[in-house]
Amino acid sequence: MRDLDSIPESPPAELRFRRRLGLVSTSVELWTNREVVRSLADRDFRARYKQAFLGVAWAVINPLILALVFTFTVRRFANVETEGVPYIIWAYTGLVAWGFFSGTATGATNCLVNNQALLNKVKVPRETFPAAAVVLAGIDTAISMLGLAVIFMIYGRLPHTQAVWVPVIFLVQLVFTVGVALIVSIVVVYLRDLRQIVPILVQIGLFATPVAYNISQLLSPGWRLAYSFVNPMAPVIDSYRRTILYGYPPQWLYLGAGALTSLVLLVGGIRIFKRLEAGIADLI
């Protein structure tokens, strides 16, 4: 038996527990657990559409309805410059891109909080949960892009060759979206109010981002650059339209500004996530 009185009141400071928080080790760990990400995304995808009569069609119907609403509201009262592209295509393109971001943000808000029981019991890198939220939103977006293809066919149009830039634009959007997902998913564990706040912010974002309107009609170039730093989704959506619909290359200045913000957000997001993640099991 141990003499319990020999145990000090508090531990010596040099014993403080430390973990590796590096960017590289985080990425490697996430990659080795890609199958977990797949399983989580697979589970949520199946669960989401399991008992819906229209099933995955909702991924198309959702942006389509919004595009129609915009047609009958924004389009009617404002003269939106679309360079001759039918407004419904123009709006739907923006909504598909926006849907990937908003779907991720909403999914990430709940991904850790809704999986408390797992997080408390199974050792699995916590990054896999926001990663799965990103993948899940990506699947939905891919399905809604099928809807875009159908609309293109109905109007007898083809994407312009400038659409080769789309992967680059998507990379900027992905970096931004993952950064937001990491921050939101972990901070909500400590601040449950965020569960209410995030949906409101996403709704505001839909109108603060040029999804339904053309930003070049509203802001001067200088202000557009400043706004691209604040909201990277603005140059991202504008670039998608320029390349796919108009046939111009992206405006690199604005996209670059958005990319810079996105990168800062991603690096900061990983830092914040790893720092706060250690306390999850203590809290939930």
Place this chain on the structure above:
Amino acid sequence: MPTLSNGRIEVNRVWKRFRADRRRPMLAEQLALAVRRAKRDNPWRWVLRDLDFTIEPGEAVGIVGTNGAGKSTLLKILTQVMYPTYGGLTVGGHVGALIELRGGMHMDLTGRENSLLYGSLMGIGRKEIARRFDDIVAFAQLEGAIDRQVKFYSSGMQMRLGFAVAAYTNPHVLLVDEVLAVGDAWFQQRCLDRMREVVQQGTTLVLVSHDLASVQAMCHRGLWLQNGMLTDDGPIREVLTSYRRSVEEFSSEHLGHGGSVGVLKVEVGGEDGRLLVSHERLEATIELRSHERSRGRLYLGVSEGPGTPTLLVSTEAILEEGDTKVTCRIDAVPLPKGRYYLWMCMESVDDDQLIPWHPAGTFDVFGPDLDWAPLGIVRLSPVHVRSNWEFVESNGHE
């Protein structure tokens, strides 16, 4: 990180603290917290203090302790879902946890979909789990229901599915938390059987349970946690003996008050004051004081510590006002060598507690030890009986 041989656990001066006031993660609380932090008023509470031990590969270790002693926290740290505040730990190889997973299931998915998910969360691929799938389904007894949505399962079926996946992950270290508290008797035995298989394959086992009999049946070594401190670490029988003794001491401080009949004196021993030996007569002498004429039933129980007796005797009793000396003799006591506790109570005809159920004294029995039970077989209470064995060869050779 230094590599560690598979199945070895090194816990190196681990400390863990929680906030004493379980803060809720809401905006207002966080603000209040920030204010308090600024005032340097941090109400931390240590739940684990300076734990320091090593578990070798293949050991079967039981962790015992009262509620709130820190067992579950320790297990979470070993599972590595929770990090220590101070100190360090290394666990060699793959860790599996046999724990209640029901809460983590997705109700809208089928049993099959859920088990594939758990498999990959626990580090085994979809292919691997598909290969063991039949074993898992058979273990959980879900043959007809595996493709049904989990929300249509009974709670027992949900629990069995959770365990079954965990039980077939073949880890280097298996952590088990209170499995034996859930499921019916038959399923409990299957869990014990599975644990035994795993231990025989050389897996390290760490078992947390309040069911001391099964801890004793599964484990060779015991760790006793008390208020977050490691009080005892040694062979399971010795650790359990001292743990039971402390439980009894605690009970006797907190029970045994408030009846209308007082217990003045209790003596237990062999016949005519001799030492008590197994299979001889036990004699208990009890002096009672009653303030009025009381009628009821007097119970005497013998246990290894907790208030669940191995054997129990009772008699009709009428106590006149004043003091009464009661002598109870039990012939041929079937107890093996050890220290036991005499519990007693008295209930009136209309179920009033004249004496509450409480440990009234201890006594020692001298004699033979119990025979060993096979690994994984739970012997509920220590009863010693004499046995005779005869082997007759009858293989046909004249």
